[in-house]
Amino acid sequence: MSDQKLDLVLKGARVIDPANSLNGVLDVGILNGKIARVEADILAEDAGHVIDVTGLLVTPGLIDIHIHAYFTRQLGEGLFSASLNPDAHFPASGVTTCVDTGTAGYKEIAHFRETVMEKAKTRVLAYVNISAPGMGAPEQDIRTFDTDGASGAAKEHADVVVGIKTAHYWTSLPFDDLHPAWESVEKSVEAGNKCDMPVMVDFWPRPPVRSYSELILEKLRPGDIHTHVYARQFPVVDDDGNVEPYMFKARERGIWFDLGHGAASFWYRNGARAIANGFGPDSISTDLHMGNIIGPVFSMQDTMSKCMAMGMSLEDVIYRSTVTPAQAIHRPELGTLSIGAEADVAVLDLQKGLFPLQDCGYTRIDAQERLKCRLTLRAGKIIYDRDARTVPKWEDARPEYWPVTLVPQGVPRLWNT
Ligand SMILES: [Zn+2]
Structure with missing residues (x-):
């Protein structure tokens, strides 16, 4: 235990920190932006x-590995609307790390970094699109696939780039010399090999030329990620609702299955059946x-609430x-309340009650529980406080309260403003 006074203690909550197998009422002490103590009953006088x-x-802090946060130029033919300003949304969801999945190609990573990543309070990381102009250009044009460019940018920006997308x-295009069935997957894997990083794949099967089982059993490498696993187009469960054996085989190989909800990529009819039959997502995004x-x-x-409604436990969802x-x-140093993290x-x-929640297949699930974020800290600073827990009542504040602190060395130091 450090003798130094903690900056802040979060007191009295049920701490669920799966990385450290913690699940119980504990206090969390923070010092210099790091987790300093996680234990029962930290004394109030130990903290500022x-x-x-x-x-x-x-x-x-939650980690969402499939989001879009780069303000790219005109996108395709308007199919994709604009990305998000990460700080406008993620802190309010308890998300402290998000990963943009291929909005930027290698030519845009430096600009993405400068204009978004370095300015955001949320930690923003990225997969580089195998298509050089990212989602700003038609991603089916094989002439834009650049394995050296994508892997080069990944290596150059390895502190913020985590893979290839x-x-x-x-698939509305015919498979021919200009549109080979596996070109985008193969080029991505090639780039992934060059920079030694995982590949995340958004995919549309069209058997027999391009089947899903071939993707996950042969084309992808262990550690590569299939996102949108419960989308309508993936034969994850058979007509009786049983999980296809190749799913388990692929998981055994080390293929990663990410939820990747999206506007059109998550169906309860696949997900609820798969989860009921032992095939939950590896990651929720x-x-x-x-x-x-x-x-x-x-x-x-x-x-996350949808995943609980489909049968996953609270602990598993977290x-x-x-x-x-x-x-x-x-990035195993993330997603944990380990001392020093x-x-x-x-x-x-x-929350308990009745919460109908919709999927992308125009169906709903009637959830009995729902998670809502109340407070978010990033590197020890408050970036979201929905219930004004961290400030005094106005009647108790001195007239010069802002920017002078009411509590000595107190409130503003806690805030990431
Ligand atoms: Zn996406």
Whole structure:
């Protein structure tokens, strides 16, 4: 235990930190932006500031490995609407790390980094699109696939790039010399080999030329990620609702299955059946962008709540929104409340009631529980406080309260403003 006074203590919540097998009422002490103590009953006098979070859940900051946060130029023919400003949404969902999946190609990574990543309070990482101009150009044009460019950018920006992405390689086009069935997947894997990083694939099967089982059993490497696993187009379960044997075989090989909700890529009819039969997602993610943030995705918390409604436990849902996404992007230092870890923390409310939640197949599930974020910290600083827990009542504040602190060395130091 350090003798130094803590900056902040989150007091009285149920801490669920799957990375450390913690699940119980504990206090979390933060010092210099890092987790300093996680233990029962930290004394109030040990900390400069105490935030009472009794009755709530404290978890590591959530990690969403499929989102879009780069403001690219005119996109295709308007099929994709614009990306998000990450700070406008992710802190409000307890998401402290998000991964943009291929909105930018290698020519745009430096600009993405400068204009978004370095300015955002949310930690923003990225997969580089195998198509050089990213989602700003038709991603089915094989002339834009550049393995040296993508892998080169990944290596040059290895502190913020976590892999290679391919998406929207249209199947409405005929497979021919100009549109070979496996070109986007093969080129992505080639780039992944060159930079030694995983590949994330958004895919549309068209058997027999291009089957899903071939993708996950032969084309992808262990550690590569198939996102949108419960989308309508993937034969994950058979007509009787049983999980196809190749799914388990692929998982045994080390293929990673990400939820990637999206505007059109998550069906309860696949997901609920798969989960009921032992095939849950390896990681939970939203694919959040302007085309689905007002529904049906809404947020990471809604997506997690849907997973609970499909039968996953609260602990498992938090595990797959913290620990496993950190593994998928090879950042095991994230998604944990380990002592010394950067203090990225989500404070969530597990609400009970009736919460109908919609998928992309125009169906709903009647959830009995729903997660809502109340407070978010990024590197020990408050970036979201929905209930004004961290400030005094106005009657108690001195006239010069802002920017002078009411509590000595207190409130503003806690805020990431
Ligand atoms: Zn996406």
